Amino acid sequence: MTKSTITSTELNYIVFRYLQESGFTHSSFALGYEAGISKCDIDGNTVPPGALVTIVQKGLQYIELEANLETSELDVDDDFSLLQPLDLITKDVNELQQIIREKKKEKLLKECDKDKEKDKEYIQEHERQLGGERERERQDRDKDQERDKEKMERDKEQEREKEKQHAERKDKARIDENGGSGGPEPMDITPSSQSVPCEISSSDVTILEGHGSEVFACAWSPAGSLLASGSGDSTARIWTIPDGPCGSSMQISPPNVHVLKHFKGRTNEKSKDVTTLDWNGEGTLLATGSYDGQARIWSREGELKNTLIKHKGPIFSLKWNKKGDFLLSGSVDKTAIVWDTKTWECKQQFEFHSAPTLDVDWRNNNSFATCSTDNMIYVCKIGENRPMKGFSGHQGEVNAIKWDPTGSLLASCSDDGTAKIWTLKQDKYLYDFKEHSKEIYTIRWSPTGAGTNNPNQQLVLASASFDSTIKLWEVEVGRLLYSLNGHRQPVYSVAFSPNGEYIASGSLDQCLHIWSVREGRVLKTYRGGGGIFEVCWNREGDKIAACFSNNTVCVMDFRM
Template sequence: MTNCTITSDEINYLIYRYLVESGFKHTSFMFQHETHILQNSNIKTENVKPGALIHYLQKGLLYTEVEYHANEDGTEKHCIAPFSLLTPHHCKTEEDDDDKDNNDTDYSINTSLNNKLSNNKRNRKERKSDIKRERKSDKRIKKDNDESTKDSLNESEDIEVDIENSNNEQETNLISQKDIVNFVGNDTSVYVCSWNPVEPLLATGSKGTASIWTVPESPNDPIKPPIILDHKQDNKEVPDVTSIEWNPSGTLLATGAYDGLARIWNKSGQLVHVLKKHTLPIFSLKWNFDGNLFLTASVDKTVVIWDSRMGEFRQQYSFHSGIYLNNIHRPVMDVDWKDNTTFASCSTDKQILVCQLGSLKPLKRFIGHEDEVNIIKWDPESSLLASCSDDRTACVWSLDQDDPICTLKEHKKEIYTIKWCPNSTKTKILATASFDCTIKLWDVMNNICLYTLRDHNEAVYSVSFSPNGLYLASGSFDQHLNVWSVETGTLMKTYIGESGIFETSYNKKGDKIAVCFANCEH
């Protein structure tokens, strides 16, 4: 038998990967900061598959179950008691059930036994199904990279045709492989992407690098090698690229990274400015409407406004630094512009602030969420601000009042992201995506849930509306990209990738969708 040694560093790295893949950005940062796991040269990470921690836990649990239910002669003990990772196991056989209920009527005996047998079979079936999915996933991940899915791009004309088919035939159509363009990058997960608003260029960010891809007109056209934007500084560790966005004119690309630096590149891949003011990782980055300023939000609890032309900071805001708990940093999670000089920020301190360039204090402070605020978005008219939180709610705020104008409460788990529907003429529609595997479309002015979109079976990390507001794309860690009808809530198109999805994004024309996958593919 081979000698199997498991180190604490290996366990720490699997936990770190689980936190990253589950979307716990600040928790994963603090964990790796304290364990120094990314600085450990003995840890080989290139072959670690997505979902590795759950995979090994499932195998360990299966082995433990087999060990519990093996008799001394090697035969299997037919136990009908449920087996759990967290509770002690006490075997129970069908004979035990018969003895216990011997004084009941035949009807009650049969009913009770049948229910337990049914539940036991269902539990076993679910466990086998989980193991089967893991094995299939392992086989898929071992495929050659050229056969894997990177950025999923589909023509809107095909979607429109299939919408008619779906409405008439009540069936969902898979996006054909012929409509897919695969961009093969490096060997790390792709976290973020941004479409150039003017040219057919797509920027993607991953560990240590960003790439600029030229998107072919047709999936059959050859793919040019990407322009690589190297983020390594001196002899320091290569940082993850956490945020990326083109300016409105499509001439400059801004990136934010785990090293706390913001960088500005031109579309040819030349580094224009390196901007240093933050002391900890950058989580969010946004250009204003004119493209002369952009915002960065950091784990260091501050927001910075940068002048993109001069490569200098204009103002640093530290209004989220007041609440501090157990010596843990309270990161600013997201920022969004209201206009060219006014913006909102949200934090794990449960607060939302509206600030303005030149002002030394916030214009407005919204307090109402009971847990960390993850994302904020101004509506297309910049009159209402939406927010979502780990408290399982989304709120819509107006500068005219302190309390939210509505609180959306129907999700069962944390709400990870939100998006406003563009070009909505009848009402203001907000999409919320949650760890409860659902997306909800809301009529916010009437505080009504229009549709609950239920096809995903794992956490939904990203949603993106088409520019005309007719369709919604959603990406989940169940490997599925789904395209929905906003008008009817119907699932129109599905693409099944090779791993979990971090981000989905429609281009400006609405004829393509970019998808970032966790298995180093996009």
């Protein structure tokens, strides 16, 4: 008997016709036929007639596979498009289902990769736009500052002209009164020698150089001769200031310094500018807050010990409590966070403000106050989910808050030009000081009165304003004690000496004044090379540091 042969094309057609006549017309299998199984490995080989039964069985399995898929919510046509025609002949149902699952998984992974790439491109574009916005904001800020500077110069010139005219009018009045110019001049025309401040020479000042941008903050360690400074160059520095007199002799052998970098790599990052810093009570750890929203903990040798990451905006204020077991931070993200210094974990996050938090201050080891651009002040306690007290009364941003030495009175100052005194015993302010004519930038309590090392001296509050004055307030009776009028431009910082007898002030007019609290007059003046952002006394009270906009920190001696 002659042996029969059949090609794959003929066999494929027979199978296709068999399934079609059986009522099976699925497009995927039809596509397998039309695409031509004759192009597979079996093409051209002799297929025994008995193979027809096997192939028909495969077709029936295929119908079963389709039925199983149609019971699900899957797209059957889409599923079969993942199969090769040869798979339908050589694989059983379970194998075909496995192939479909694997192909769909591969397809899903590819789609995920595409989505990730799109997300990455979106994030990069967003970061580029954000960088441009920051640069524009910085340029706008620079323009505003330049306009303010020009306005202040014009105001200063107008003030000088007014003073000149006023002096001319007074001289004319005296001439008229005396009947001519030959009469004796009054004794008060020339200021007495006591009212002329002593000028501090640059040769008596140690100038610390190294920062690459404005120096915004400085603080003496409470336990030694270390001075910390924070700058817009994204670094903080710890300077060792030797004992003995300051001056040019120290410049020959500059002080030892540790540079605390807030960035990685060779170039600095403006988003990591240091905005605030504070030493713990023992002087063993320094906390710095940065524009990147991170707080960093450093040893006195400049070693980075911890990085605290939870805030979502720049940190504007950092304070250790007296015990040293908690660190408090306030951020533009509207929150304040208490950090446990044993574990460096977030102990509690306080989310009461509706706008950026500008300042924080401990009342005692477990409670504190916060203030914000939302005009509100909150008194909070660790473990409590609601504020102990909420003070409303300011009509502008609250720039600073400070508890008095006993923690019973809270002082606040605002863009509304007022300073207020609050007590937990009542909701309304105790005193409302309105004598300033412009925004009040900062306030300080004197280290005097009950609970201090100077209990026999009265408690005094100092406020520094954009109206170029510092005002001293007698808190017991709620009245103005002195208005200190020696500066020509906004005053950014004031600090009391440890004995409470003197106060140092720094202004954009580049002058540092040292005042007598008792007499309300300037005793000494130092003229620097830039606007002054902060001044501070060392623990002994014999040295004063100031940080400047010309990238320097200056240290000078104080002895009366």
